[in-house]
Amino acid sequence: MGSRASAIDGTARAATVLPVGKVSELLGIPAVTLRTWEARYGLGPSGRTSGSHRRYTSADIKRLRRVQQLIARGVSAGDAARLSLGGDATTGHPAHRTQRLLEAAESLAVTELTDTLVECFLNWGAVETWTTLVSPAFRTLETRFGRTGDCTDIELVLAAAVTTSAERYLQLRKLSADKDRPILLVHSPAERHTLPLVVLRTALLERSRPVVVVGPDANERAVLQAIARTDPTTVVLWATIRRPGQLKLRNRVRETGSPFLLAGPGWPAAAAPIESLVAALEALTTPRHSTKF
Structure with a gap:
């Protein structure tokens, strides 16, 4: 794989325009597939020779390589093509x-x-x-x-x-993990800053950890029912600011006997709440953490 990439980079620098057969050879993509991608997704050659023959430029080859990488991660060809045509957002300062x-x-x-x-x-x-x-x-x-x-x-x-x-x-x-006892992510009463738990859920699913999010509109009864129904490995209580009912919910969760973590700036510093995504992942994916506060 490394030698192929080196060959592609070297050839792309040496020539600004390449015919479909050469691109097929360099990338390991059948010529018929390249033509299909051009017809369906607009991933065709953008360069032209002096004789007006269409040729793939270095930028075209780079785009095709990105499509290959996305497909290798499980993305469909159509979605990979659309994302690659949008420009590379992952480069630069x-x-x-x-x-x-x-x-x-x-x-x-x-x-x-x-x-x-x-x-x-x-x-x-x-x-x-x-x-x-x-x-x-x-x-x-x-x-x-x-x-x-x-x-x-x-x-x-x-x-x-x-x-x-x-x-x-x-x-x-296709990331999901519905089996086994989940981690339960719970918003404190009236919490509207839901994004941190969205990202935490995503990161946990990347690590194949079962996870369920209880939405911000769930009342105390709904949270306790969710705990009883799922028997979670850990309950995470998220809060950005202190609100009425927050400490009562924490106490009720404690009474269930389920391990729990406090997270976010809305909890007293004395409770040592989790304050970052990295810290939350470490606490939830390593067996050595203490989960009761």
Whole structure:
């Protein structure tokens, strides 16, 4: 595989235009498949010789390689083609990637925004997408809101796009884990910041951990019923700020005897809540952690 990639890179540098047969040989893709991809998805050659014969350019070859990589991760050819035609969002300096993401959100380019995020999930996984792209984007918006207060709509569009793209990513990779006792992710009463649990669920499914999310509209009774019904390995109680009923819910969860973790800035510091995605994953996927507070 490494020698093939080296050959492709070397040939692409040496020649800016290549015929279909040569591209087929370099990439290991049958010529008939290349022609099918061109007809169905628009992944054809963009260069021309002096005699007006169409040829694949270095950029075309790079795009086809991305399609191959996405298909190898379980993405359908159609989705891989569409994502590859959207431009490579996973290259360049992190600050530039974040800026491109924010520009798409501000212009309400929802399709571009979602496709960019799906590709980042596919290339990096949930943890890196969150820590190097999404979280910095939200921090930028928080700073802007403190100065001008004019970006609530952008935050909502971005949050919705992250939620949609995470679900699409899970579907594309066919990631699910419904068997065995799950980890139960629970929002505290009236909690509206649901995105952290969306990303945590995605990261857990990447690790083949069964997980169930109890939505923010669930009342105390619904949460306790979910615990009784699923017998979870761990209950995660998420809160961004302190709200009425939060401590009561924690106490009721404790009474069930289920191991639980507190997560988010809405819990007292004395309770040592989990404060990052990486810390949550470590606590939930290693057997040595203490889960009762």
